[in-house]
Structures are given as C-alpha cells and as structure tokens.
Amino acid sequence: MLDRNDASYAERVRSLAPTTEPERQYYFVDVCRSLLLEREQQLGRKMTMHIETFGCQMNAKDSETLAGILNAIGYVWTDSEDADLVIYNTCTVRENANTRVYGRIGYLGNRKKLFPERRIVLCGCMMQEEKAVEKIRKSYRFVDIIFGTHNIYKLAELLFEREATGKFVIDVWNKAKEIVESLPRVNKYGFKAGINIMYGCNNFCSYCIVPYVRGRERSRSASEIVAEAKHMAGSGVKEVMLLGQNVNSYGKNNGEGISFAKLLRMVSEVEGIERIRFMTPHPKDLSDELIEEIAVNPKVCRHVHLPLQSGSSAILKAMNRRYTKEQYLALVERIQKRIPDVSVTTDIIVGFPGETEEDFADTVDVVTKAQFMSAYTFLYSKRNGTPAAEMDNQVNEEVASERFQRLLAVVGEVSHQQVKRLEGQTQTVLCEEYNEETGLMTGRLENNLLVHFPCGKDLLGSLVPVVLSECKGFYFLGTKAD
Numbered sequence: 071m072l073d074r075n076d077a078s079y080a081e082r083v084r085s086l087a088p089t090t091e092p093e094r095q096y097y098f099v100d101v102c103r104s105l106l107l108e109r110e111q112q113l114g115r116k117m118t119m120h121i122e123t124f125g126c127q128m129n130a131k132d133s134e135t136l137a138g139i140l141n142a143i144g145y146v147w148t149d150s151e152d153a154d155l156v157i158y159n160t161c162t163v164r165e166n167a168n169t170r171v172y173g174r175i176g177y178l179g180n181r182k183k184l185f186p187e188r189r190i191v192l193c194g195c196m197m198q199e200e201k202a203v204e205k206i207r208k209s210y211r212f213v214d215i216i217f218g219t220h221n222i223y224k225l226a227e228l229l230f231e232r233e234a235t236g237k238f239v240i241d242v243w244n245k246a247k248e249i250v251e252s253l254p255r256v257n258k259y260g261f262k263a264g265i266n267i268m269y270g271c272n273n274f275c276s277y278c279i280v281p282y283v284r285g286r287e288r289s290r291s292a293s294e295i296v297a298e299a300k301h302m303a304g305s306g307v308k309e310v311m312l313l314g315q316n317v318n319s320y321g322k323n324n325g326e327g328i329s330f331a332k333l334l335r336m337v338s339e340v341e342g343i344e345r346i347r348f349m350t351p352h353p354k355d356l357s358d359e360l361i362e363e364i365a366v367n368p369k370v371c372r373h374v375h376l377p378l379q380s381g382s383s384a385i386l387k388a389m390n391r392r393y394t395k396e397q398y399l400a401l402v403e404r405i406q407k408r409i410p411d412v413s414v415t416t417d418i419i420v421g422f423p424g425e426t427e428e429d430f431a432d433t434v435d436v437v438t439k440a441q442f443m444s445a446y447t448f449l450y451s452k453r454n455g456t457p458a459a460e461m462d463n464q465v466n467e468e469v470a471s472e473r474f475q476r477l478l479a480v481v482g483e484v485s486h487q488q489v490k491r492l493e494g495q496t497q498t499v500l501c502e503e504y505n506e507e508t509g510l511m512t513g514r515l516e517n518n519l520l521v522h523f524p525c526g527k528d529l530l531g532s533l534v535p536v537v538l539s540e541c542k543g544f545y546f547l548g549t550k551a552d
C-alpha cells in the first residue's frame with residue numbers, strides 16, 4: 071500500500087494530524103481511504119472486511135463502531151473470514167472464550183500463508199490481559215495489530231501505522247483516557263440499536279475479570295446519549311438498548327447528577343423511539359425510582375435482567391455481591407408487585423469456590439421462588455488476577471458439572487411454566503426477521519422471547535400486536551391481532 075522505505079511520507083502524515091479527537095481519527099480515515107483506493111486499483115476489486123464479535127452486547131456495540139470506521143475508509147463487508155481485513159473483537163469473561171479465539175486465529179494464520187497481504191487485527195477484552203498478548207506475540211506472529219478496549223476509536227490510526235511501518239502494531243492501554251464521541255458507526259439492524267451509557271465497572275465481584283479489562287466506571291453525558299438516540303430515531307431506529315455493566319451507577323461519576331431512571335425518562339421523550347431496554351442492573355442498588363419508572367413509562371420494556379449469580383448468602387458474600395439471598399428475593403418481589411406483568415431473567419454461576427451442596431440448594435430455591443422467565447447458567451471459570459482464583463477451595467469439576475446439569479433441569483422447568491403463562495395473550499412485538507420461504511415473521515416480545523407469525527414482509531421493523539396462540543417451549547407461534 072505505502073512505500074515502506076519512504077519514512078518521510080509517514081512522518082509528514084503524522085505531523086499534519088490534528089491533536090484533538092475525533093478530528094484526528096477522521097484525518098486518518100481519509101489517509102487510509104487514499105491508501106485503500108490505490109490498493110483497489112492495483113487489485114481491480116474492492117477491499118473486504120470481516121469482524122467477528124465474541125462476548126457481550128458491549129462488544130457488539132464496539133464492533134459497530136469498528137465497522138463504521140472501516141466503512142468510512144472504504145472497506146466492504148463480507149460474511150466470510152477470507153477477507154482482506156479480519157478483526158476479532160474478543161471476550162475473556164470465561165476461559166472457554168479465550169480458547170475459542172486461539173483456535174480461530176490459528177485458522178486465520180494458515181490462510182494468511184496463502185495471502186500474505188491480508189491483515190489480522192485483534193482487539194477487545196482478551197487483549198487487555200498481558201498474558202494473552204504475550205502468547206500472541208510469541209506464537210501467532212502473523213497478527214498485524216493488537217489493541218484493547220479503551221482505544222477502539224483509534225482503529226484508522228493504527229491501520230495507518232501498520233502500513234507505514236510494515237511492523238506489528240500493539241497499542242493496549244491499561245486505563246481509559248477519554249470518551250470519544252461522534253465516530254462513524256454502522257447499525258446492524260436499522261430498526262434497533264444499542265447505546266452505551268457508561269463504560270467499565272467498579273464492583274469487583276470476586277470472580278469477574280471485567281473491572282480489570284474494562285476499567286473504572288465512566289458515564290457518558292446524558293445530552294450525548296439523548297443526541298445519539300435522536301440521531302438513531304431519525305434514521306429509523308425504534309428500539310434502543312441502554313448498555314452498561316452496572317446501569318444503576320449511571321450518573322454517579324460524571325458530575326451531572328442525572329440518575330438512571332431519569333435518563334430512561336429522557337430517552338423515552340425522544341420522538342420515534344418506541345421501546346427501550348436496558349442491560350444490566352446490579353441487584354445491590356436497584357432503586358425504587360427505577361422500578362417506578364419501568365412501571366409507569368409505557369416505552370420501557372417490562373423486563374428486568376437481574377443477575378443472581380448464587381442463591382447462597384455465604385457464596386454471595388465470597389463473591390462480593392453485597393446482597394443476601396433474602397434481599398434478592400425481596401427485591402424480585404418488590405419488582406413483581408409494582409409491575410405485575412414483568413419478566414425477570416437472570417445469570418447464575420455454578421461451582422464458585424467453596425460452594426457446598428447446601429449453597430447449591432439455595433440457588434435452586436431462589437430459582438423456584440423468583441420464577442425466572444429465563445436464566446443464563448455458567449460453570450464457574452477461574453480468571454487469573456481475580457480474588458476468587460486465589461481461593462483454595464475450588465470445586466471439583468465433576469461436582470460442578472453435575473450441579474450444573476441439575477440446575478439446567480430446574481431452570482428449564484421454571485422458565486417453561488413462565489413462558490406457557492403467556493399463551494393466549496396479545497403482546498406487541500418488534501418485527502425483526504422475515505422468512506421468504508415460510509412467509510413467517512419473527513418478532514420479539516418485550517421480554518425478549520420470540521414469536522413466529524404469518525404476515526407481509528413490509529412489517530419488518532414495525533411494532534405490531536400479536537396473539538401468542540401456541541407456546542412451543544421457549545418461543546411462540548402466533549397470529550397478527552387486528
């Protein structure tokens with residue numbers, strides 16, 4: 071792309087770069103675009119990109135920014151990993167997320183032997199771990215660029231550096247510096263989108279690596295969030311999901327004093343936004359103000375994802391969750407009383423160090439009492455650097471797996487009962503996917519469950535009332551209500 075011997079060219083490009091963001095990145099987007107055009111002329115075709123996203127909604131959101139930057143440079147999307155530029159936006163919340171990534175980079179490396187001009191970029195949570203980066207440096211030398219979670223906005227600049235120097239570029243920060251707004255972004259769906267309201271986490275649950283790789287809590291300004299929602303509504307978005315590791319802490323650290331409940335209200339006042347979801351509140355500080363806002367605000371989905379993690383007060387203490395079994399159950403009851411048609415869903419970890427059969431029985435007890443609509447269940451995964459990894463009473467793998475299977479059965483039964491209760495109801499769904507062959511639309515209920523029903527393709531992206539005629543386990547078959 072660039073004459074690598076021409077150091078003066080690279081120096082000149084750098085010296086002319088603005089020093090403020092996002093102007094600096096728009097400048098590098100332009101530089102990369104001209105390099106890309108040259109390359110396209112040589113090849114006689116478009117340059118392609120592929121982004122593979124691992125992990126949670128935050129990563130999905132970051133990937134939209136990465137795609138937006140590449141789009142602005144001129145890359146065209148391909149679903150295949152045989153692309154000119156492949157980005158893996160990685161996750162490290164559990165060990166198996168890392169294992170999967172290593173396996174797949176190996177494959178990319180083999181392909182790169184055949185096509186050396188390809189670029190392989192790794193970013194995201196796993197890259198914030200020194201050990202992972204060391205391993206990649208040593209054993210996966212074909213990787214071109216590594217960066218972390220705090221500087222995804224710098225993609226264009228890093229791509230330039232890779233071409234200018236011809237060398238492996240690594241730029242991982244251990245701390246966030248600034249929140250860079252107004253970057254280009256690609257919205258995957260058109261009618262629904264995520265909005266980051268805060269980054270990082272201060273909770274330090276003892277098993278969790280997130281605070282180490284995503285840094286301390288930083289809330290975006292409410293006006294920026296509302297502006298983003300307005301912009302999205304203007305381009306046809308109807309449903310937004312407000313994203314943060316602990317949304318209850320929103321506004322506690324940006325000096326604005328706007329609570330999360332107030333922010334919900336502000337976003338709901340944006341014309342065109344018809345549905346609002348949020349992820350994830352922490353049970354220790356979910357306020358009555360928030361419960362009230364969900365109850366009275368018709369745009370806010372009656373769905374609360376409330377991670378339990380364990381039903382045992384002793385284990386919760388060791389996890390540093392800062393609530394007891396009784397407090398959790400009382401909170402669920404408060405929510406269910408004030409919002410009678412609410413769906414509560416959860417996350418549960420099985421096999422945390424020191425978990426006894428009695429502790430596990432408490433978890434099962436909470437599942438039965440709280441009547442979760444669904445639960446994501448995870449086997450405890452030891453993450454180096456977290457306090458739980460140092461605990462000397464790690465649970466035997468077989469014991470944990472056996473408990474995990476038992477929990478799955480209970481969760482399956484409870485959630486099936488909850489789902490079945492909705493049969494016959496009429497609910498509003500967002501039409502998300504249309505199957506040309508069957509003529510069935512797939513819509514999502516407020517509580518995230520899916521319903522398939524016959525209708526025309528033109529309803530894609532609209533909110534329509536649907537009768538949930540038949541419960542099929544964890545989804546419904548329905549008919550459009552008049």
Ligand code: 5AD
Nearest residue numbers: 277278377417418419448449450451
């Ligand atoms: N092991 C297993 N599950 C974990 N989670 C977070 N860290 C770990 C870990 N070390 C789960 C929690 C969290 C969800 C996103 O991932 O349940 O709510």
Ligand code: SF4
Nearest residue numbers: 271273274275278280
């Ligand atoms: Fe991890 Fe706990 Fe923060 Fe959630 S609240 S990201 S589980 S430390």
